[in-house]
Amino acid sequence: MIYFLIFLSGAAGLVYEMAWIRQASFVFGSSALALSTVLAVFFLGLSIGSWAFGRLGVAIRRPLLVCAGLEFLLALNALSSPALFAWADAVYGELYQRQLSPMVLLLLRGGLVSLLLLPPTVLMGGTLPLFCRQLIQETRLISVKLSVLYGTNTLGAACGCAVTGFVLLPMLGLRRTLYVLAAMNVLAGVGFCWAAYSKPCWLSSSAPSKTEPDVATDYKRFLYVGVLFFMIGAAALAYELVWARFLTLFIRHSVYTYALTLSVVLVGMAVGSFGLGLGFTRLAEQRANPRGLLMWFFSLQVLSGVVLVGLTHLPAGFWQHLQQSGVWHIVLLMMPSAIISGACFPLLNQLASNDAALAAKHVGFMGGINIVGCVLGSLLTGFYLLPQWGLDASIYALTAWTLAAALLALWVMPTTYSQPKPWLAWSGLGMAGAVLGYLWVFAPVRIPQDYMRPTETVLDFAEGYNSNLAVVQRNDEKVLLIDRLWQGVASRNYQVMVAHIPMLHFPEAQSVLVVGLGAGNTASRFLDYPISQLDIVDIEPRLFAFTKKHFPSAWMADKRVTFMAEDGRNYVRHTASQYDFISVEIGQLDRPGVGVFYTEQFYQEAKAKLSAEGMVCQFVPLSFLRPEEFASILSTFLAVFPKAQLWYNTNELLLMGFKQDIKPLSPERFAQVTTTAPINSDFELYYWGGFRYKLNQLSNFMGNFLASGDELRALAASAAATVYSDDKLQLAYSASVYKRGDKRASMIVPLLQQHLTPIAAALTDGAADANTLDNAAAVRDLNVADIAAEDSLWVEQPDQETTQERYQRAQAALRHNPKNSEALGLLMRARYEMSLPM
Structure with missing residues (x-):
């Protein structure tokens, strides 16, 4: 006893x-x-x-x-x-x-x-x-x-x-x-x-x-x-x-x-x-x-x-x-x-x-x-x-x-x-x-070099207070890894749109808070706009100097920028500062400490730190989510920000919340921004379809808009949903069993396709002609379909697959999105190796 x-x-x-x-x-x-x-x-x-x-x-x-x-x-x-x-x-x-x-x-x-x-x-x-x-x-x-x-x-x-x-x-x-x-x-x-x-x-x-x-x-x-x-x-x-x-x-x-x-x-x-x-x-x-x-x-x-x-x-x-x-x-x-x-x-x-x-x-x-x-x-x-x-x-x-x-x-x-x-x-x-x-x-075992992928060259490595930091060379790209997880690259990529999409909606924003630095691709783009304050919070103190050393960093000397080594949730909870815009740049949902950024309490804390016309933006990484979890994130967000929009940005969707009414996008503002240096160079970007789908065209850009209003609420109700709370941190536990091979994003594609909001709802009244709206809707259909195409293209060890497997992978992706340039290139390579007509 x-x-x-x-x-x-x-x-x-x-x-x-x-x-x-x-x-x-x-x-x-x-x-x-x-x-x-x-x-x-x-x-x-x-x-x-x-x-x-x-x-x-x-x-x-x-x-x-x-x-x-x-x-x-x-x-x-x-x-x-x-x-x-x-x-x-x-x-x-x-x-x-x-x-x-x-x-x-x-x-x-x-x-x-x-x-x-x-x-x-x-x-x-x-x-x-x-x-x-x-x-x-x-x-x-x-x-x-x-x-x-x-x-x-x-x-x-x-x-x-x-x-x-x-x-x-x-x-x-x-x-x-x-x-x-x-x-x-x-x-x-x-x-x-x-x-x-x-x-x-x-x-x-x-x-x-x-x-x-x-x-x-x-x-x-x-x-x-x-x-x-x-x-x-x-x-x-x-x-x-x-x-x-x-x-x-x-x-x-x-x-x-x-x-x-x-x-x-x-x-x-x-x-x-x-x-x-x-x-x-x-x-x-x-x-x-x-x-x-x-x-x-x-x-x-x-x-x-x-x-x-x-x-x-x-x-x-x-x-x-x-x-x-x-x-x-x-x-x-x-x-x-x-x-x-x-x-x-x-x-x-x-x-x-x-x-x-x-x-x-x-x-x-x-x-x-x-x-x-x-x-x-x-x-x-x-x-x-x-x-x-x-x-x-x-x-x-x-x-x-x-x-x-x-x-x-x-x-x-x-x-x-x-x-x-x-x-x-x-x-x-x-x-x-x-x-x-x-x-x-x-002694010959090298830590950490021997634990990296054979195709990677370790350029630098640092032990942080909270995590391991590494810069590796993958093919021609310099990549930032935190605890071996991809965080960003040196070149321009889709991450820049995390800054541009909300700033096009809120050009008057003066104060911006970014939670999560990464390689700086997103944070640096806010400085292209006439803001007066950019605060960047990251939990890893050593990341700031590490990013400055290895990635484009001239922007880090800008007097408008303040770096803070702090837990992002704790900062938002307790700071006395007010912001026009808060951007939460935290992706991999299975990492410890990420689930706290997807609870009702966090959204309430963020809303309290927004100015009267403020906005908040957050990743919704579909690869980690099943339909129930996707619906739960939307339901939790809408419980605090009923005025919200969902935008495409590869399979990392953007969820934007407005403290007041949704700010429609002005085509005139879009034209002004996309023709002004240095911002215009970022809009040369395209996701999957080559130069014909560059984002500097209004129809291509508006093809990223997915849902708002009744359609977004219906999307949140499309699967069994739970409002996430600090008490249970449900997402932290459900996302912990994530495996990239599960290809979860494909499960959410049908839900998105059934709950798309008309493109015109995101624009100022009567601002776009019917042809532009039709083209934007067509691009949007391909954007959504490409989420499934990217799942089909993913393979853990592409260097070990046979030509036949490569051929089948390309065909599977093209069945979803016939315009996917990576799949088309893969198909041509496979056909060449199989001596099939091009």
């Missing part, structure tokens, strides 16, 4: 962590700095609680009764959490609008997070020492008992993490998850109350056999073990950050990735802890002469270092192949080191404590030191090692740190316990030699 309650308590702790991360992201943003602040305070609270309740636990007669009280207090916190975060949001928003310096804002954010999270995390941190006070009865079995106790609690944490990430948050949403959490705390509290009276603590009526045995007689040993605890704690979270960054080299992160990876790590730690207790029972009998324990620790740390550098330097093809077989790539990468970490915690606690009566105090103290190491290790790795040294160097640095912990254990052994024996030195040298040999064997 007690171990079930310990399991339940661990599960509740991880539900808290994941719920708090979600809540805090809406208040403080989801940047690495904001997330690190939340996690640092979370672990700091656990550390304080572990230390405080460890000291108090020695004198507590009914520790399980105290645990019950902690659980009841945590239940109250879960129920009050929405109100507390709402208060913090109001305070933070007020402070944010005062335009304080980044350092002051960081300190204020840390203070608010501390007010929110320190009280409950201190309570959570107190449970493990209290469990030890109740259950550890024999000094020689401290590590065995603690391994089972710690393993049970950690296994509960793993289950809580998995259930929260894969079930509770996606299905119930944040608010109902908090209700479930409160119920878990109450259930655990009631159980602890029952257990407190049915199973009294074995030391309830006796005092510890020694008052201060460790400090008075074994201070040096206690200090050394504390340093080892700190080192393995620092390594544990640093490993997680390195693993997460390494995974971006060959997998696409999604909203599920954090829950999946953390669950694997926690399961590994639980396995390691159980393994020590069940497989190494004989170690407890060697407590009087602990050199054997230190040798186990030494061996485990050396193995951990070898595993880290060895696994991350396996051939890139191995990982790229393994990631196709479910989650085994994550298990293989993370599980070994996690098992070692889980085994070391009870192992070192056996060394630290020589009196079962003081086990709670010692476990609490050492647990606190371990958690402080976790905090500092994560901050140092996330904000210094990875951004400044890069992933590969960070891997070697962490390996060196782990080996240093192993060597420290060797050094502690003779100075603290007994004289060294020759085999210890030789074993250390042998292990070190094995590590050096391992590094030499796997």
